[in-house]
Amino acid sequence: MGRQPCCDKVGLKKGPWTSEEDKKLVNFILTNGQCCWRAVPKLAGLLRCGKSCRLRWTNYLRPDLKRGLLSEYEEKMVIDLHAQLGNRWSKIASHLPGRTDNEIKNHWNTHIKKKLRKMGIDPLTHKPLPIDPTNHQSQEQPQPQQVLEHHQEQEQEQEQISLACEMTELGLSNTETKEEEKSMEASMLDLSMEEVMINNGFCTDEVPLIEAHEILVPCAPSSSSSTSSSSSSSYSYGGSSNIFEELGFPNFDFSILDLDNTNVNNMGCFWDDDDFTNLDLLINCDSDWNITVEPPLIQYPR
């Protein structure tokens, strides 16, 4: 017997999500939590495949997502992690709080790959590209000495980044400002050579991934907007630090969550019974969404 499709595709909508659909999905998940995705579209009144709902939520609607381009610091981390993990985007994303695998994959394919090639580095192997003898005069192609120098720079950077990765593991990531990044780099440089040596053999597979409760969710609009820039996307909700705001939900301040509480973990705690008081605050307030909150149907363990 063959594998069944993930959902009954007849009559299902495909393509870009409308804000109305987003509202329905967000409303449903805020009310009921993340449950069996297969059931979500039916229960939420969406003509979508469950998989599509899950993707939309995880890649776009999740309130803990950072928006905007990756900062230089994040980019370095991605490069370093890619060198160690390869195209395991979800693993890489797990080291960058607020970033999705899809986002990182896209950024890699559109920006970083090109950047590395331009610098004479093979994005697949992270080693200097072989010099094309037929094109050695090319301006694009760096001279061997340049490549070597750059590679040395890269190695130095990677040492720093490895340390940064470790700090991320410790929950010290999520620097929001250039100043913080700089001070972090500075403090990284203060670490002993011994630590640096240890980190040369750093392997992310050998260390636990960052736990959800270790992720500090920014309350204020992310400064990523500053890094994200001018060229920030003009897509429907692009550039916003808060999708709820964009969708017409009142601004959701994550500071209402007690981040020091060990029970608190990113979204997990979000759905705890105690936090529905906060959700009430969020959902019951005036908005043209006319959201009516019913008691959570089922609390699904995550």
Add this chain to the structure above:
DNA sequence: AATAGGCCCAACCGCCAGTTG
């Protein structure tokens, strides 16, 4: 102003691993 081409990213597809009965 028109348009062709490139860029970017949200979303889809197909496969795989894990879970359940």
Add this chain to the structure above:
DNA sequence: ACAACTGGCGGTTGGGCCTAT
């Protein structure tokens, strides 16, 4: 052990936006 099923992952693509001509 096996089939059925779900969730998750990585690769790919379609279409809107941007820019150069």
